[in-house]
Amino acid sequence: MQLVPLGAVRPGAVLGRSLYLDERTLLRDGISLSERLLRRLAELGFEAVYVREPDEPDGEEIPDLLSEETRRQASLAVRTYVNRLKRGYAVDLRPVAAAVNQVLDEVLANGSVVLQLGAIRAIRDEQEYLFHHSVRVCATSVLLGIHSGLDQRELKVLGMGAMLHDVGKVQVPQAVLRKQGALTPEERQTMEQHTTHGFEILRQHRDLDIRAAHVAYQHHERWDGSGYPRRLSGEEIHRFARLTAVADVFDALTSQRPYRPAWPAHEAVAFVHEGAGQAFDADVVRTFLARVAPYPVGTLVQLNTGETALVVRLNEKAPARPVVRVWNGRAQAAELDLFVHLEQRIVGPVTPNGMPEGPASPEGPASRP
Ligand SMILES: [Fe+2]
Known part of the structure; x- marks a missing residue:
């Protein structure tokens, strides 16, 4: 399961985690995202969704602070x-x-x-x-x-x-x-x-x-x-x-x-x-x-080795050193625990086209109380 910016979701991808609008459930996980649905989600203001490949089994439950x-x-x-x-x-x-x-x-x-x-x-x-x-x-x-x-x-x-x-x-x-x-x-x-x-x-x-x-x-x-x-x-x-x-x-x-x-x-x-x-x-x-x-489950990241990896589990003792799956485009890729393999680390997230994300350019964060 991967967290993907809405503009990069391919039609036919399967929603990996339910979407909510205000207090209502809008779309349940497991639904296939058509082009029309994706357009509608963009209109509603969604920026990213969790998706999984159609043949990928249900992922592990993503831990959350609140139900x-x-x-x-x-x-x-x-x-x-x-x-x-x-x-x-x-x-x-x-x-x-x-x-x-x-x-x-x-x-x-x-x-x-x-x-x-x-x-x-x-x-x-x-x-x-x-x-x-x-x-x-x-x-x-x-x-x-x-x-x-x-x-x-x-x-x-x-x-x-x-x-x-x-x-x-x-x-x-x-x-x-x-x-x-x-x-x-x-x-x-x-x-x-x-x-x-x-x-x-x-x-x-x-x-x-x-x-x-x-x-x-x-x-x-x-x-x-x-x-x-x-x-x-x-x-x-x-x-x-x-x-x-x-x-x-x-x-x-x-x-x-x-x-x-x-x-x-x-x-x-x-x-x-x-x-x-x-x-x-x-x-x-x-x-x-x-x-x-800093890198929630589902984030695609780049390692200092140059490899691309997907965050699959968090380590309670070291949230910046999660368990990742080195990415080769398939769900069965090898898992790597960055809390054990200290010589490897995350250098940053990867954008969907495979390029490391550029520097942040958000507007001044303190701009609103
Ligand atoms: Fe306030």
């Missing part, structure tokens, strides 16, 4: 909370808390699983993005929290803060949220206020630990003091917000946005790595690098 059912329920809980808040109705945090508990249980149960690309999903608008982004940031923050040694109670507070970190966006005008081009200085200021709005909203909940409200308040603060809204630095920033900041940036970069395509995982991992000690807490970045796979 699709938990994702669906959690995003529904955030959606309900946000929609009621917008209309000025009384809001109840209990369904969100139940969703956070479920996310926490699953991430704890899959604790050995290195973070993997989530389900492939087209997100139709900014609203839908907010719900799904919230769930992924919650799961990633909790994963980082577990491996930073937080206890169960701290993880629940972190999970609530991460799930609701962007809730202040309900008070940002749609015209600013949805704007495609660059923001004016005034619009940027309006956008940045989502942190303060979020804090004000969340601190009104008597049943919510105030540290969760501070995650919303501080998730755009940066270790070197370059963030907002209060330009806090270093350990002045609450630890939970430092964890959520890394999860937030990684998820935003690897998501497709109206103003830029999704970054491949290895580029987003490199971006976080480069920010260690500057934008981000170096300890959090260390934890992140030890848990997040």
Whole structure:
């Protein structure tokens, strides 16, 4: 099974992993992709899909941080909370808390699983993005929290803060949220206020630990003091917000946005790595690098030997050194464990025509809060 950019999928290829549109299953795995279907997927905004050859057997289950059912329920809980808040109705945090508990249980149960690309999903608008982004940031923050040694109670507070970190966006005008081009200085200021709005909203909940409200308040603060809204630095920033900041940036970069395509995982991992000690807490970045796979299962990569290989399994102890299958165009090719064969390493991904991928040219990642 291989993750292939949509434009390079040949008609007749078999879908290797189900596709989702918002909260619905759009296409189940195993379906043959006709030219018409491929066109439709491009119109819907899909950028890449998992495919397998028609004669290739069902691949191994690709490990994931969350089940699709938990994702669906959690995003529904955030959606309900946000929609009621917008209309000025009384809001109840209990369904969100139940969703956070479920996310926490699953991430704890899959604790050995290195973070993997989530389900492939087209997100139709900014609203839908907010719900799904919230769930992924919650799961990633909790994963980082577990491996930073937080206890169960701290993880629940972190999970609530991460799930609701962007809730202040309900008070940002749609015209600013949805704007495609660059923001004016005034619009940027309006956008940045989502942190303060979020804090004000969340601190009104008597049943919510105030540290969760501070995650919303501080998730755009940066270790070197370059963030907002209060330009806090270093350990002045609450630890939970430092964890959520890394999860937030990684998820935003690897998501497709109206103003830029999704970054491949290895580029987003490199971006976080480069920010260690500057934008981000170096300890959090260390934890992140030890848990997040720069080359998810299904990525075609180039080795330092010049060979092309397909990532088939992740090594829990070394996410940058997965088990690969040296590629000769057939599924039966030899497997190579890069955690054992330390003399070989991945130098980068390969584009479908066999050429190594060129340097990244994505728009400035910090361009949107
Ligand atoms: Fe934010």
